Amino acid sequence: MKVLLNEQGYIESYALEGELLDAVEVSAPSDLAHFEAHFTAYRVRDGTLSFDGEQAALEQSEAAKAKYRKRREVECFPIINRGQLWYDTLSAAQLAELKTWYQSWLDGTNTLAIPEKPAWLN
Numbered sequence: 001m002k003v004l005l006n007e008q009g010y011i012e013s014y015a016l017e018g019e020l021l022d023a024v025e026v027s028a029p030s031d032l033a034h035f036e037a038h039f040t041a042y043r044v045r046d047g048t049l050s051f052d053g054e055q056a057a058l059e060q061s062e063a064a065k066a067k068y069r070k071r072r073e074v075e076c077f078p079i080i081n082r083g084q085l086w087y088d089t090l091s092a093a094q095l096a097e098l099k100t101w102y103q104s105w106l107d108g109t110n111t112l113a114i115p116e117k118p119a120w121l122n
Contacts, residue, residue: 001028009043010055068112075114076105079121094120 002023004013013020016028029035029049035042041056042049080102090098097118104115 001026003042003044003049005044010052011039011042011044011049014039064112065109068108068114071114072105072108075117076102094118 002015002018002020003011003026004020004023006012013023015023024044026044026047026049029042034051035049038051038056038059041052041059043052043055044050080098087095097120101115101118104113108115
């Protein structure tokens with residue numbers, strides 16, 4: 001099996017058969033399904049594959065944040081970016097509630113909590 005490593009020493013790409021330019025030769029992992037699902041959390045140490053659980057958790061966390069950001073882009077930004085004419089129609093209470101809701105979305109990359117949309121927006 002051939003693996004291509006990134007600058008941090010983690011696998012960037014692999015080929016079970018064939019060639020990869022600038023690749024390292026290693027033995028195939030015993031649990032190929034796990035490797036295929038998490039190959040970017042594997043490194044080569046002393047010529048053998050080694051799974052890094054911390055790297056896998058970090059990658060999972062980053063994937064969850066990316067998914068959250070995408071949802072924020074779809075659910076929050078179209079409302080927040082409506083423009084001044086729309087904002088001028090809001091009451092002071094609605095504006096305060098909207099600001100709180102927006103801030104909750106911005107803070108959500110730390111908590112991954114989806115804020116409840118103000119009822120008057122539905």
